[in-house]
Amino acid sequence: MDLTHSPADEAFRAEARAWLDVHVPAGPLPSLETEEGFAAHRAWEAELAADRWSVVSWPAAYGGRDSGLLRWLVFEEEYYAAGAPGRVGQNGINLLAPTLFDHGTEEQRARILPPMASGEVVWAQAWSEPEAGSDLASLRSRAVRTDGGWLLSGQKTWSSRAAFADRAFGLFRSEPDTPKPHQGLTYLMFGLRAPGVTVRPIGRLDGKPAFAELFLDEVFVPDEDVIGEPGQGWRVAMSTAGNERGLTLRSPGRFLASADRLAALWREHGRDPFTRDRVADAVIGARAYQLFTYAAASRFLDGEPVGPESSLNKVFWSEYDIALHETALDLLGGDGELAGGQMAGGRAPDGESADGPSAGADGGGWAEGYVFSLAGPIYAGTNEIQRDIIAERLLGLPKGRR
Amino acid sequence: MRFLLDAEQTAFARSLDALLTAADTPSVVRSWSAGDPTAGRALWSRVADAGVFALAVPEAYEGFGPRPVELAVAFVELGRHVVPGPLVETVAAASLLTDPGPAKRFLPGLAAGETVATVALPGSGPYMLDGDVADVELTVTGGSGGTGASGATVSGAGEPSTGELRLTVVPGSGSSEAPGGRVRRSLDPARRLCLPRPGGELLAAGPHLASGADAALVWARLATAAQALGVGLALLDKTVTYVKQRSQFGVPIGSFQAVRHRLADAKIGLEFARPLLFGAALTMDPADVAAAKVTACEAAYATARTALQLHGAIGYTAEYDLSLWLTKARALRGAWGTPQQCRELVLAADVVSGGARRCS
Numbered sequence: 001m002d003l004t005h006s007p008a009d010e011a012f013r014a015e016a017r018a019w020l021d022v023h024v025p026a027g028p029l030p031s032l033e034t035e036e037g038f039a040a041h042r043a044w045e046a047e048l049a050a051d052r053w054s055v056v057s058w059p060a061a062y063g064g065r066d067s068g069l070l071r072w073l074v075f076e077e078e079y080y081a082a083g084a085p086g087r088v089g090q091n092g093i094n095l096l097a098p099t100l101f102d103h104g105t106e107e108q109r110a111r112i113l114p115p116m117a118s119g120e121v122v123w124a125q126a127w128s129e130p131e132a133g134s135d136l137a138s139l140r141s142r143a144v145r146t147d148g149g150w151l152l153s154g155q156k157t158w159s160s161r162a163a164f165a166d167r168a169f170g171l172f173r174s175e176p177d178t179p180k181p182h183q184g185l186t187y188l189m190f191g192l193r194a195p196g197v198t199v200r201p202i203g204r205l206d207g208k209p210a211f212a213e214l215f216l217d218e219v220f221v222p223d224e225d226v227i228g229e230p231g232q233g234w235r236v237a238m239s240t241a242g243n244e245r246g247l248t249l250r251s252p253g254r255f256l257a258s259a260d261r262l263a264a265l266w267r268e269h270g271r272d273p274f275t276r277d278r279v280a281d282a283v284i285g286a287r288a289y290q291l292f293t294y295a296a297a298s299r300f301l302d303g304e305p306v307g308p309e310s311s312l313n314k315v316f317w318s319e320y321d322i323a324l325h326e327t328a329l330d331l332l333g334g335d336g337e338l339a340g341g342q343m344a345g346g347r348a349p350d351g352e353s354a355d356g357p358s359a360g361a362d363g364g365g366w367a368e369g370y371v372f373s374l375a376g377p378i379y380a381g382t383n384e385i386q387r388d389i390i391a392e393r394l395l396g397l398p399k400g401r402r
Numbered sequence: 403m404r405f406l407l408d409a410e411q412t413a414f415a416r417s418l419d420a421l422l423t424a425a426d427t428p429s430v431v432r433s434w435s436a437g438d439p440t441a442g443r444a445l446w447s448r449v450a451d452a453g454v455f456a457l458a459v460p461e462a463y464e465g466f467g468p469r470p471v472e473l474a475v476a477f478v479e480l481g482r483h484v485v486p487g488p489l490v491e492t493v494a495a496a497s498l499l500t501d502p503g504p505a506k507r508f509l510p511g512l513a514a515g516e517t518v519a520t521v522a523l524p525g526s527g528p529y530m531l532d533g534d535v536a537d538v539e540l541t542v543t544g545g546s547g548g549t550g551a552s553g554a555t556v557s558g559a560g561e562p563s564t565g566e567l568r569l570t571v572v573p574g575s576g577s578s579e580a581p582g583g584r585v586r587r588s589l590d591p592a593r594r595l596c597l598p599r600p601g602g603e604l605l606a607a608g609p610h611l612a613s614g615a616d617a618a619l620v621w622a623r624l625a626t627a628a629q630a631l632g633v634g635l636a637l638l639d640k641t642v643t644y645v646k647q648r649s650q651f652g653v654p655i656g657s658f659q660a661v662r663h664r665l666a667d668a669k670i671g672l673e674f675a676r677p678l679l680f681g682a683a684l685t686m687d688p689a690d691v692a693a694a695k696v697t698a699c700e701a702a703y704a705t706a707r708t709a710l711q712l713h714g715a716i717g718y719t720a721e722y723d724l725s726l727w728l729t730k731a732r733a734l735r736g737a738w739g740t741p742q743q744c745r746e747l748v749l750a751a752d753v754v755s756g757g758a759r760r761c762s
Binding site: 001002003004005006009070263266271276277279280281283284285287288289291292294295297298299301302309312315316384386387388390391392394395396397398399400 | 403404405406407408411471638642645646653654656657658659661662663665666667669670673674675676677678680681684685690693696697741742745746748749
């Protein structure tokens, strides 16, 4: 049992830190959920990619450094400690790319991954439908066979990033009369500007168009954009869901940096005695999450699958994230209500990104981070579903009615 | 970087678990609580034979240690089986006895389980655990000129002051005193809190005893955190078993979402306390140990509340064994540092998670 990184991993850390010191923008970028901000974040992805920092764990052939899981964790620690911008490419990098590595063809990987890594093509996820959220297998959008491909029809919703993204991925019902709902589904990728696609942005709580609904009317997708075998989409998608909840959706570096910011804020506010215990819990929680992840990574590197333990992870970080931001807002008092960049003397934050605030410890960005954190227990499988998974698969409790 | 127990450490945990399962610890606890330490002392010897106390004793004095990771492994099992006695205190005593004379005199006995020690440190409250059963009482008195990094000691006007380590050998060791006098009952019937005997033999004196007390407190907190985690894990196991068997409305209560979700939350709390415990055992940084202590104790206590609620009235009775774990979880929460003291210590450093981020 040890927590010491190898000299080579520490050298990697030093290299990442040196690069970030030079390249991280001096001021925060405009909100990722605006057209201007989206473009700025795309440019940041390109800058990362130019020196192969956008996807360090990927093979070099697709723009990565083949760094392995531990170095990815190290990179993320440095990335967030440096206050670097939120990642516009996260949906593609964290959700679609692992699926392509597992189930895609060599042609698909070569065609799709490099522009994903550089931010040239930004991906949105298109899982949920108006009547299929936690019960994803009840989805009804169709894929109908046509010459050389498929025609997609139906409606997707809560599609993160779709307001400004280029392409999307999701499941479609390709065989309407299967005995079980998770059979006969096909995993497809489609263009958000293709004929037949209508994107209607949806404002989240604070009005920013962080997600959208998609109306699909006979949208043509060529065969080359099917991932895995037609009809086997559920199996393909579940490997993505495991990744999403497991090791890669939220790296500990993000929470360590947030906890440091919170502790700095607390010290600026005279070591406020009323929030002291909650600030300490935020610091402890970040460390717990880091160490839990190191243990999970160690098991993974020993050859164990990620498994249902990822549900522990998902509930922990999503509730931790809210508690941390609530503490910051309470500490800020009346200023806690201000949306980003308005506080006297505060640096305008990059607060709306998928990774929450990344501005320095100047009191900015907390409200946006808070609004973002509120979605955590809902997406990627609600926390109620995760607790059911923990109860059944980790504790061995009998199945119950949901 | 491989942050997992190795095969030897896992095997050690399994062998202790087997030993303690065979020992019928609930009946040992009950006789210990009733004032008869005979079975408890016999179990103490077997725990010592398994090498547990030797992990806190340097090799020079017939120990295997100090080995905090293995000690944490052992104390998880001691907590899981709710073993009674001043276990934590004996570990703390080992780290107080650093001067060659006292070390040579007492450490081999501690490692071998022949000597049961209890300890009072500055700032850790007025009582010493199970002073009526222990063979030796160790008391550190005097202020600290040290950093106070563990929160054990209070600096007095920047003046380095001299600590004193005093020893009282309990007359007729093993003879249990009746409650009353200097002996107080804990809400956990297996713990008796005693006011230290006055006076005693001066074993050592000097400023180094202040830092010795700090180190002892860190060890005590680590062992308490591990013990609490074990208590919580046992409470969760017992409750999971119970809700699968207990039926209401024609189905096992474990199929109700309200029940399942409480247990899932208990599981999450315990599983995130575990890496903090072993991380702290690796660094032995006072703030890391404090973080592990508060988190493990809070997780165990929350699990105790859940266990009681899901057992219903049967869980509220003294005759049902669950009570042995329930009261232990509450007692450990306050022992060797309250949640507040531990959280204060976490925030005392100027850079809180900066050290954590640079993990090595």
